[in-house]
Amino acid sequence: MKQKITLKHIARELEVSISTVSKALKNSEEISRDTKEKIQAFAKLYNYKPNNIAISLKNKRTKNIGVIIPDIVHHFFTTVFRGIEKFANTKGYNVIVCVSDESFDKEVINMEILANGSVDGFIMSLSSETQLKNDYNHLKELIEQGIPLVLFDRVTDAVECDKVLINDKDGAYRAVKKLLENGRKKIALVATEDYLSVSKNRSDGYFQALKEQNIKIDKNLILRLPSMNSVEGNEMEEFFKNEKIDAVLCVNEIYAIHGMRIAQRLGYKIPEDIEFIGFTDGILSKFSNPTLTSVAQHGEKMGEIAAEMLIEKIEIENDVETYRTEVLEPTIMERESTIN
């Protein structure tokens, strides 16, 4: 096992000083051609690579960025992550990921651990518990300490920092408008609890589209499910049985796919009898049967922008206290679950 070699080793071996080695490897003009060649050859031979940790300590820059997301096994976050990773890599940054698992405590702990020198800044999406508790002191402290932060998707007005999100309200609005234009009268909404910012915004878009057409909101056409990822229980089945519905907007893919299956089982033809639009244009939308029309959130783009914002803040000299909020427009991907 050949140990990692350091400047010190090289210096000792070649009987020069450490600083000479350091300079020689940086091709400094100060060092004679001969010495440089000798040192560089030796370094190459022993595959010398500077120690990142030492450099980080010296520069007070780690070239790492911390990403905290609620869930990694979730297509949307994964997509954003890819955007972050790609952009970060081109700028020479590595990405440390922590998963909050939708837990406030984990979010705080992860942040504290990484904030002690491990990363130069954070990109994160709030856990649902954090949004529920409405407690953002950990974020505020971060900013107090001058550590840059970019929030994406699940953001909050309570914290001043850079943000990237999609216009969820407009996405829902346009989706519902499309359904109305297709002549649908009884448009249902399947959402989660409102403390999740995105679900709330999507609901608002739904309300707005209906109001514009002077359609009264029918509470019976709105189903709120507890968890984002599960469709256990038969609330949805009851819902479809009890209500006459001719179109559905779901705040995520899973609800939509699940809804379509129930509708099909109940004898509905999609899209003739009932149309479906989901959010999160992920893998399920593309491969479901029928394929699902859905509101694309441009996760990868979002990740790139977040990374770009963060790195800009990290690398800027004087810390100007000016923050941007970038709002992306969603795109409706039309597929078989609607009449196009």
Added chain:
Amino acid sequence: MKQKITLKHIARELEVSISTVSKALKNSEEISRDTKEKIQAFAKLYNYKPNNIAISLKNKRTKNIGVIIPDIVHHFFTTVFRGIEKFANTKGYNVIVCVSDESFDKEVINMEILANGSVDGFIMSLSSETQLKNDYNHLKELIEQGIPLVLFDRVTDAVECDKVLINDKDGAYRAVKKLLENGRKKIALVATEDYLSVSKNRSDGYFQALKEQNIKIDKNLILRLPSMNSVEGNEMEEFFKNEKIDAVLCVNEIYAIHGMRIAQRLGYKIPEDIEFIGFTDGILSKFSNPTLTSVAQHGEKMGEIAAEMLIEKIEIENDVETYRTEVLEPTIMERESTIN
């Protein structure tokens, strides 16, 4: 903006030495009660937290582990990652992820960057290009340097290190056997090119099951597609049109879902006329229509084991050169696409 506070700041402020502060904060017996209380109170007040980078430099331990995977937007890898992350966190480790994007070069570069002090060890799954080139020098050098490595899923015999994988061959074997027991005669295989270790192993399982029943391998029943993630082109459609097939084993979910749609379009009834079994028991299998019987790879478990193996190697004192290979048994998740 309140700057991060260091031992030095505290020492200067309280007019004691740095080492006194250091000891006091560690509750050392050497320091008087009074001094300790004073220092601890001050530290708490200013929210002192030791700098991770300095500690890493001192201890030559980063408490970071590097994970290099071919693709993050892929349910299986994501699942493994979750297992790694969970286990690592319980042991106080953070995870730095790099994505090789199925590229050899990126894999090497990512590894080199992280190997220079940023992580204590690696968990990785080989990129397809690496498996194709069959070049593992970067891994061998890593091991030479005494940096622990655990390979998972896409592994190679060419490198001696810890490994976790599932018994792909047996999974395929059992899947095909099940189809045979259901009376199927013309069982097709949809796979990728053989240089991907997992695809090869799954093919082998398919062959074995058929041979055992003295069924001759019919090359026309085997379709090999180029990319793992795409189903562009109509090779599969042609395949289903030209061959009489009554069952299909696909080496991944996407092929299976896509195949089912084509079969349905061609008038087949699933599972009556044709049965389907896929690999990678992901989200598509659960939500497709019909739901897909598939071979579960226990990704999360795999991640946990990989992390456990790695951390054990990292924390062991003397480097014993003994390596384990853990083989997980896959589970066939029976759903609607087969007769159960």
Added chain:
DNA sequence: TTGTAGGCGTTATCAT
């Protein structure tokens, strides 16, 4: 009980 000094690996400044 407290403080000094040296070192982890690197770089930058200031001698020689």
Added chain:
DNA sequence: ATGATAACGCCTACAA
């Protein structure tokens, strides 16, 4: 052209 020294923040063996 080369080297000594200090510093990044922390820890610890060894003085005092």
